[in-house]
Amino acid sequence: MxxxxxxxxxxxxxxxxxxxxxxxxxxxxxxxxxxxxxxxxxxxxxxxxxxxxxxxxxxxxxxxxxxxxxxxxxxxxxxxxxxxxxxxxxxxxxxxxxxxxxxxxxxxxxxxxxxxxxxxxxxxxxxxxxxxxxxxxxxxxxxxxxxxxxxxxxxxxxxxxxxxxxxxxxxxxxxxxxxxxxxxxxxxxxxxxxxxxxxxxxxxxxxxxxxxxxxxxxxxxxxxxxxxxxxxxxxxxxxxxxxxxxxxxECLEKPQEDSSSSSDNVKSSLIYAVDRLQDEHRILSRNPHPGGSASPRDPNSPFVWDATILGPNNTPWEGGFFALELRFSYQHPYRPPFAKFTSKMHHPNITRDGIPALDLIQTRWNPNTRVGTILDALQEMLKSPSSVYPVNVEVASQYRQNVRDYERKVRRLAADGC
Missing domain, CATH: 3.10.110.10 (Ubiquitin Conjugating Enzyme)
Structure with missing residues (x-):
């Protein structure tokens, strides 16, 4: 983008x-x-x-x-x-x-x-x-x-x-x-x-x-x-x-083979991305976010993070812990990360593959966005499904037509994810 x-x-x-x-x-x-x-x-x-x-x-x-x-x-x-x-x-x-x-x-x-x-x-x-x-x-x-x-x-x-x-x-x-x-x-x-x-x-x-x-x-x-x-x-x-x-x-951290950028530019982008992501980790460690937690899978290569989104209180998701993978680009923060839930999810705005339809990290990315903001936004998405992105058609239909069945299914997932 x-x-x-x-x-x-x-x-x-x-x-x-x-x-x-x-x-x-x-x-x-x-x-x-x-x-x-x-x-x-x-x-x-x-x-x-x-x-x-x-x-x-x-x-x-x-x-x-x-x-x-x-x-x-x-x-x-x-x-x-x-x-x-x-x-x-x-x-x-x-x-x-x-x-x-x-x-x-x-x-x-x-x-x-x-x-x-x-x-x-x-x-x-x-x-x-x-x-x-x-x-x-x-x-x-x-x-x-x-x-x-x-x-x-x-x-x-x-x-x-x-x-x-x-x-x-x-x-x-x-x-x-x-x-x-x-x-x-x-x-x-x-x-x-x-x-x-x-x-x-x-x-x-x-x-x-x-x-x-x-x-x-x-x-x-x-x-x-x-x-x-x-x-x-x-x-x-x-x-x-x-x-x-x-x-x-799944390989955002690797420059594309057909990249027209010079090797020096790529190297500079990589260095800046690493510094920014390490800084992100320090900030999150000092100031945890209510939406969840996240950290690099490998401290020596901070481009792939494992995150946990906390089920929001007073919702069917309450009490659940939902695993998420965040992959950052070598051009971070000038390209958005790619997010994918690895926990089983049941939500109108999450594809069957676990990809969340969240503008913040999809098509309206801002380089000033921090990882903690992403965690909070994903938690809010669980709480308040959007009618703009019914990417899971079956779940979106259930949410519209039989919200009780939808909430029952979500509560079971939250209990399994405790």
């Missing part, structure tokens, strides 16, 4: 906004970093912040669920009086139209962008409002986004269109993005970590499509795209990608 400092003033040029426009962009980007919108990520070129990449994650309960959709945003010299231009890059080279409003040539049809009829852009709009509007296009029934189809109740056509979008989301926006890192080069950690969190969902969707549609033909309702459903390569790729990403996460 690339972490950015607050954006500093950039000297305007003829193609960039004047100082007032640059300051406006800086403010909006810093706001998006400080108060992030769920499942929307931005990255700006620090030498020219008018060039912005945005990653929009397909919302759950839609055919786009968990897809990685990258947009290039360019802010002109008349911003904020005129809208930015936005181009969708996730199109499989111009072959897939993901929505009546998201064309295969990358065009994004929104009235505030001046590419569709309706309420026009005003200076009160922002980069955030543009991205939220794009995210809203990825709705449960995008069939109705087509003009004249708003009230059309053709259930077979709507279902067929959603199946087509699920297939292309898996093929292009998930597998294609993870296989070709250049497709989301500004967001590699975000994509890989979210992929691990949503892997079970991807597999369930792919398996369902294969059982119903494998070998059958499809035709996009709003473009000339047509073909035959072929899920086996997608399922194989999902499994292979998970294995490769997990292997990388």
């Amino acid at each position: 690339r972490l950015q400092r607050p954006f500093n003033t950039v000297t305007p040029s003829a193609s960039r906004p004047p100082n007032s426009g640059v300051l406006r962009i800086q403010h909006e980007l810093n706001t998006l970093m400080r108060d992030p919108v769920p499942f929307i990520y931005v990255y700006a070129d620090e030498s020219n912040i008018t060039k912005i990449s945005a990653l929009v994650i397909g919302p759950l309960e839609t055919p786009y669920a968990g897809g990685f959709f990258r947009f290039d945003m360019r802010v002109g010299s008349e911003y904020p009086m005129k809208a930015p231009t936005v181009i969708l890059q996730t199109t499989d080279g111009g072959r897939v139209r993901f929505n009546p409003n998201l064309y295969n040539d990358g065009k994004v049809c929104l009235s505030i962008l001046g590419t569709w009829t309706g309420p026009a852009w005003s200076s009160a709009e922002s980069l955030s409002s543009v991205l939220l509007s794009i995210q809203s296009l990825m709705c449960p029934q995008p069939y109705h986004n087509e003009p004249g189809y708003e009230t059309r109740d053709d259930k077979p056509a709507k279902a067929a269109y959603n199946d087509y979008l699920r297939y292309e989301t898996l093929r292009v926006a998930v597998v294609g993005t993870l296989k070709h890192t250049s497709h989301a080069k500004q967001f590699p950690d975000v994509c890989e970590r979210l992929f691990l969190l949503w892997h079970d969902m991807y597999m369930a969707t792919a398996t369902d499509l294969m059982q119903r549609l494998e070998g059958k033909t499809y035709k996009d309702a709003f473009s000339s795209s047509k073909g035959t459903y072929n899920l086996r390569p997608i399922i194989d790729a999902l499994k292979s990608l998970k294995k490769k990403i997990m292997e990388r996460m």
Whole structure:
């Protein structure tokens, strides 16, 4: 994950906004970093912040669920009086139209962008409002986004269109993005970590499509795209990608072979990471945190820690001790650690593999975050499950529909973990 400092003033040029426009962009980007919108990520070129990449994650309960959709945003010299231009890059080279409003040539049809009829852009709009509007296009029934189809109740056509979008989301926006890192080069950690969190969902969707549609033909309702459903390569790729990403996460302390950094830079990063982690251990030893305890497995190599999260009081988790492994990067603290429960867990926000869906250590990492803060946040997560990350679908369903059974199961785990 690339972490950015607050954006500093950039000297305007003829193609960039004047100082007032640059300051406006800086403010909006810093706001998006400080108060992030769920499942929307931005990255700006620090030498020219008018060039912005945005990653929009397909919302759950839609055919786009968990897809990685990258947009290039360019802010002109008349911003904020005129809208930015936005181009969708996730199109499989111009072959897939993901929505009546998201064309295969990358065009994004929104009235505030001046590419569709309706309420026009005003200076009160922002980069955030543009991205939220794009995210809203990825709705449960995008069939109705087509003009004249708003009230059309053709259930077979709507279902067929959603199946087509699920297939292309898996093929292009998930597998294609993870296989070709250049497709989301500004967001590699975000994509890989979210992929691990949503892997079970991807597999369930792919398996369902294969059982119903494998070998059958499809035709996009709003473009000339047509073909035959072929899920086996997608399922194989999902499994292979998970294995490769997990292997990388379990070796974060080792510089990647294809690293472009010089050996001196790598050595410097390693030295700084070791110093920081040793300092973390000293702080935790002197000032224990209520969330739990943690220490390096090997004092001579502080990149792998064993931690224990204490079950929070006055909850079904009370009295339990839950083992956790923390793996830190050689680039620590500028890359987030990888956390995985080794104790058996039963929680909506913890995958079946034990990976916690916690923004703090997944996609919203801050280099100032301390290990003690991570322990406290994980304890709080046990206490208060989030509806944003139902990564364990079965447990999330139980928590919503029969909380007593959920709590009974958790109490048994806590008793076993005493």
